[in-house]
Amino acid sequence: SQQGEEDPQALSIQEGENATMNCSYKTSINNLQWYRQNSGRGLVHLILIRSNEREKHSGRLRVTLDTSKKSSSLLITASRAADTASYFCATYKAAGNKLTFGGGTRVLVKP
């Protein structure tokens, strides 16, 4: 079973709008990571947020983590057509030493 579950499964927005996707997980984690996958390509790491952090930024990306709710969100501001991709959250647990991925959110940014 997947540790992280993204919501929504798919998202369609206009260029310039913000895109928000959420990730929920079931058990305590050491860190949570977000990845992007363009069609037919490998995954690219975006941001890693540790369990003692609440928010991180990287360029147009903002990630929050709420360990009490076991959830994280990824916000892409001022989206571009090039942001069209699938976005995955992945949770790391030291116990078990595993990075576990969710099913992903497919984002379509229309020009």
Added chain:
Amino acid sequence: DAGITQSPRHKVTETGTPVTLRCHQTENHRYMYWYRQDPGHGLRLIHYSYGVKDTDKGEVSDGYSVSRSKTEDFLLTLESATSSQTSVYFCAISESRDSEAFFGQGTRLTVV
């Protein structure tokens, strides 16, 4: 892209044949992983390695074996390929167990 090369990139094989996929890295990272990606399942961990000759099972390891005789190479073997193993296989590496992972471009395997 991080120095990760997967080979082959595409393969079609027959049911019952053994298949070996290769992952080669030039980053000298300690950890290496094999994932499979299927529609509706995201990425699932098959096996991983935390050093030369040190490997462990992931969540979908049945029917797969791995070997790591050198830091730079991690091999995934399907001992007797089945149609359920048709998938896209990704290799990943990381410097430490809790750090970001870098992925290869994937191998699309079709078992007919």
